[in-house]
Amino acid sequence: MRPGYFHDMYAVDPDPWGFTSRWYERRKYALTLASLPRARYRHVFEPGCSIGVLSEQLAARADRLLACDLVPTAVEQASARLAASTMARDTEVDVRQWDLRGPWPDTTFDLIVVSEVLYYLEPAEARAFMTSAVGHLEPDGHLVSIHWQPVVPDYPISGAEAQRIACSSAGLSRLAHYEDADVVLDVLARGPAFSVGEADGLR
Numbered sequence: 001m002r003p004g005y006f007h008d009m010y011a012v013d014p015d016p017w018g019f020t021s022r023w024y025e026r027r028k029y030a031l032t033l034a035s036l037p038r039a040r041y042r043h044v045f046e047p048g049c050s051i052g053v054l055s056e057q058l059a060a061r062a063d064r065l066l067a068c069d070l071v072p073t074a075v076e077q078a079s080a081r082l083a084a085s086t087m088a089r090d091t092e093v094d095v096r097q098w099d100l101r102g103p104w105p106d107t108t109f110d111l112i113v114v115s116e117v118l119y120y121l122e123p124a125e126a127r128a129f130m131t132s133a134v135g136h137l138e139p140d141g142h143l144v145s146i147h148w149q150p151v152v153p154d155y156p157i158s159g160a161e162a163q164r165i166a167c168s169s170a171g172l173s174r175l176a177h178y179e180d181a182d183v184v185l186d187v188l189a190r191g192p193a194f195s196v197g198e199a200d201g202l203r
């Protein structure tokens with residue numbers, strides 16, 4: 001992506017994708033949250049968190065949450081949203097500025113949510129990101145990848161290619177897949193692929 005691409009977007013509009021207003025986004029978040037195999041996670045990571053609308057909903061399912069974005073004004077908005085949120089009141093929240101092409105934080109996660117962010121990277125960067133993600137996922141961890149399907153000419157790769165890179169990462173197996181004309185979602189597991197019914201003793 002052109003340097004300054006995202007900074008320029010936030011300078012024009014504090015919510016450039018309409019995360020707080022669009023039904024597409026509310027539905028995308030509902031799909032993401034419904035797809036999570038566990039009710040609650042110990043440590044959740046959302047890279048590319050923007051203004052923290054999904055982060056807030058993830059916080060309601062997490063003991064700890066790390067949310068990061070490249071753009072300082074987005075990080076400020078996400079921090080303020082999470083600090084004021086009753087959904088996040090039982091969660092230890094850390095919101096940071098971080099370029100996801102750089103070194104990873106020295107910690108591990110049992111859930112990483114890659115929501116509409118992998119296609120901003122070049123293919124080699126996206127593969128390196130996924131290798132790091134798998135390396136920072138705990139043995140029972142899950143990774144959800146969800147992207148907009150239609151090709152966007154500005155973006156280095158399509159949503160379909162982003163999903164292919166995520167799903168072909170060594171060390172992950174697929175638990176679930178959802179796809180329609182707009183959005184594609186995969187739930188991936190680091191360890192053995194137990195179903196929710198198995199984990200809940202139903203089979």
Ligand SMILES: C[S@@+](CC[C@H](N)C(=O)[O-])C[C@H]1O[C@@H](n2cnc3c(N)ncnc32)[C@H](O)[C@@H]1O
Nearest residue numbers: 006048049050054069070098099100115116120
């Ligand atoms: C489309 S938003 C996705 C927000 C959120 N994950 C969601 O689904 O609601 C993409 C965000 O990724 C951030 N981003 C893009 N490239 C990044 C990078 N290299 N490192 C960190 N954040 C990045 C942008 O600043 C933007 O806020």
